[in-house]
Amino acid sequence: MSTPELKVHPSPFAAMGPCDAGACARDRLFSAAIDLFYRHGIRAVSVDAIAAEAGTTKVTFYRVFESKDDLVVQVIEEQSKRFWEWWDAIVADHPGEPRKQIEALVDRFRDDIIGEETCRGCAVGNAAIEIGDDHPARAVIKRHKLEIAHRLRELCRQMGARQPDVLGDALSLLFSGAFAARLTYDGREQIANVSAAATALLDSPALGAPQQ
Structure with a gap:
């Protein structure tokens, strides 16, 4: 897959590092x-560990957040927000060109999860593995993942794909598989082939819209 050189957009696929020591307690904890x-x-990660990392106390933590579960919900919402900011900025580089938008997303996704040494896969997806079905963050995770599938289906529809829903879902699963590979066994050699795999799907006579 070949795309023009893109603008640099902050990657949401890396550890963030500590907050500025001069920030308020709430921001440091978050x-x-x-x-x-x-x-x-x-x-x-315990509440004690979060408080220690933030340079504050457990008492302060519970003054700011109702519970650890409350904090988890807010963290996942923030991670989802950062992901969509990343997505929207990349798509905006190619207005009115849905295929190029898909290609740019896949290429930048590949480069970011390969290039970020602290990448541990999808923060939202990782959370889904750890929390129970009754956790209040479950709805946030479901909404995030369904939105990825919806947006990819819509881009495939806009590019004139023969089976846009199937193609969009296949691309969504390609993203998920690459995240899993990066988290479980590093997988960068395989992830390097994500763009080629996406091109094969986009050009598929059965699913996509082959370029003339």
């Missing part, structure tokens, strides 16, 4: 939670 949850997992 930043610490985002970083620790992504690097170590939600279950492995």
